[in-house]
Structures are given as C-alpha cells and as structure tokens.
Amino acid sequence: MSGTARNFFILALAYGIVGMMLGLHMAMSQDHTQMPTHAHIMVLGWLMSAVFAFFYHLFPEIGRSLLARIHFALTAVAGVILLVTLYLFLAGNPAIEPVLGLASIAFFLGMVLFAWVARPALFGR
Ligand code: HEM
Ligand code: HEM
Structure with missing residues (x-):
C-alpha cells in the first residue's frame, strides 16, 4: 500500500485502536455515556x-490525483475534530456544539x- 491508500489505512488503524480502548473503558466502568x-x-x-x-489500493491511479489527496486531508481533519468535539460534547460541554456541527x-x-473522485471507477474517464 502507498500514497492515499496507505494514509487512510494508517488512519483506520489509529481509529480502531482508540475506539476499542474507549469501548473497553465503557464496558469496564459500566458508564456508556460515550x-x-x-x-x-x-x-x-x-x-x-x-x-x-482499499478503494484507493484497488484504483491507484485515482489515489494519485490531487483531489484524492484533498479527500484524505478533509476526511482526516474533519473526522478527528468531529470525534473529539463529540466526546467533549457528551462529557458535558454543550458550548462545543457549533464546532461539532461544522465538522460534521x-x-x-x-x-x-x-463520490466525485470515485466516478472513473464506475464510468471510466
Ligand atoms: C474491544 C472491543 C469493543 C468493546 C469492548 C466495545 C464495547 C461497546 C460498548 C460497551 C457499547 C455500548 C453498548 C450500549 O450502551 O448499548 C458499544 C456499542 C457499539 N459498538 Fe462497540 N465495542 C468494541 C468493538 C467494536 C467494534 C469493532 C465496532 C465496529 C466495527 C463497534 C461498534 C459499536 C457500535 C456501532 C455501537 C453502538 C451500538 C448501538 O447503537 O446500540 N464496537 N460497544
Ligand atoms: C456527518 C456525519 C454524521 C453525523 C452528524 C451523524 C449523526 C448521528 C446521530 C445524531 C446519531 C444518533 C445518536 C444518538 O441517538 O445518541 C447517530 C447514530 C449513529 N450513526 Fe451517525 N452520524 C454521522 C455519520 C455516520 C456514519 C458515516 C456512520 C457509519 C459509517 C454512522 C453510523 C451511526 C450508527 C451506527 C449510529 C447508532 C449508534 C449511536 O446511537 O451512536 N454515522 N449518528
């Protein structure tokens, strides 16, 4: 794996580890607020x-495009802000809601x- 595919897979693994740690913490503390x-x-x-x-791994040519890199950057930054602010919101910080909304x-x-970047995989160029 390389380029955009690799970037997304590293991001996926980080989410998987952090998300399961939070799941385990919820189960052990019996506090399911999060x-x-x-x-x-x-x-x-x-x-x-x-x-x-896996999409960008299957279609490496699409993964090399500038728009694919922008897709990764936007998804990574918005996703991390969304999830961190959702955590803070549920932890009792309602003032963070506008940032949560914008990130969503x-x-x-x-x-x-x-959907735009992926269209050559569906219809060709
Ligand atoms: C170490 C592994 C995991 C632990 C300890 C764990 C723990 C939990 C706990 C305690 C809940 C709350 C249940 C409730 O309050 O009703 C939950 C919900 C949930 N978990 Fe996990 N989880 C784990 C892995 C995963 C994985 C791998 C996925 C998906 C790929 C996942 C997706 C979900 C979803 C979607 C919900 C919400 C379910 C609903 O809407 O009722 N979890 N998990
Ligand atoms: C713009 C991004 C998103 C927003 C604003 C959003 C918003 C929401 C909201 C408001 C709920 C109800 C939560 C509750 O009743 O406590 C929910 C639940 C859920 N959403 Fe999303 N969602 C988003 C993206 C996604 C995506 C991309 C997926 C799947 C790939 C997903 C999967 C789920 C699942 C499994 C639940 C049920 C578990 C739960 O209650 O937390 N959501 N979402």
Whole structure:
C-alpha cells in the first residue's frame, strides 16, 4: 500500500485502536455515556477509512490525483475534530456544539467529494 491508500489505512488503524480502548473503558466502568463517540470512531473512523484505503489500493491511479489527496486531508481533519468535539460534547460541554456541527458538515462534504473522485471507477474517464 502507498500514497492515499496507505494514509487512510494508517488512519483506520489509529481509529480502531482508540475506539476499542474507549469501548473497553465503557464496558469496564459500566458508564456508556460515550457510546455514540465509540460507535462513530468505529464505523465512521475505522470502517470508513479502511473502505477508502482499499478503494484507493484497488484504483491507484485515482489515489494519485490531487483531489484524492484533498479527500484524505478533509476526511482526516474533519473526522478527528468531529470525534473529539463529540466526546467533549457528551462529557458535558454543550458550548462545543457549533464546532461539532461544522465538522460534521465538513465530513459530509468529504463524502460528496469522494463520490466525485470515485466516478472513473464506475464510468471510466
Ligand atoms: C474491544 C472491543 C469493543 C468493546 C469492548 C466495545 C464495547 C461497546 C460498548 C460497551 C457499547 C455500548 C453498548 C450500549 O450502551 O448499548 C458499544 C456499542 C457499539 N459498538 Fe462497540 N465495542 C468494541 C468493538 C467494536 C467494534 C469493532 C465496532 C465496529 C466495527 C463497534 C461498534 C459499536 C457500535 C456501532 C455501537 C453502538 C451500538 C448501538 O447503537 O446500540 N464496537 N460497544
Ligand atoms: C456527518 C456525519 C454524521 C453525523 C452528524 C451523524 C449523526 C448521528 C446521530 C445524531 C446519531 C444518533 C445518536 C444518538 O441517538 O445518541 C447517530 C447514530 C449513529 N450513526 Fe451517525 N452520524 C454521522 C455519520 C455516520 C456514519 C458515516 C456512520 C457509519 C459509517 C454512522 C453510523 C451511526 C450508527 C451506527 C449510529 C447508532 C449508534 C449511536 O446511537 O451512536 N454515522 N449518528
């Protein structure tokens, strides 16, 4: 794996480890307040980043494009801000909500960008 595929796979592994640690902490403390944070780290973080990694591994030419690199940067930055602010929000900091909302919209725009970046895999160039 190299380039965008590798970047996404490293991000996926980091999310997987952090997300499972949070899951274990929730189970051991029997405090499930952070359940949505754990759920989103695992699915939006680990699973989605792994899907993106394998996509770019299968289509290395698409992975080398500038837009694919922008997709990684946007998804990584928005995702980390989204998950950190979700944690802080659920830990009792309602003032963080506007940042959480903006990061969610940025993460969504990353998904829309991916649909555009991925179109040669569906329709050719
Ligand atoms: C060390 C491994 C894991 C532990 C200890 C763990 C622990 C937990 C706990 C305690 C909950 C809260 C359950 C509740 O309050 O109803 C939970 C929910 C959840 N976990 Fe994990 N988890 C682990 C791995 C995973 C993995 C690998 C995934 C996905 C790839 C995952 C996805 C989810 C999801 C989506 C929810 C929310 C389920 C719902 O909506 O009811 N977890 N997990
Ligand atoms: C823009 C990004 C996203 C936003 C703003 C968002 C928002 C939400 C909200 C408001 C809930 C309900 C939480 C609750 O009732 O406590 C939820 C639940 C859930 N979402 Fe998302 N979501 C996003 C992306 C995703 C993605 C990409 C996935 C899967 C790949 C996903 C999977 C889930 C799952 C499994 C649940 C149920 C577990 C839980 O209640 O925390 N979400 N999401």
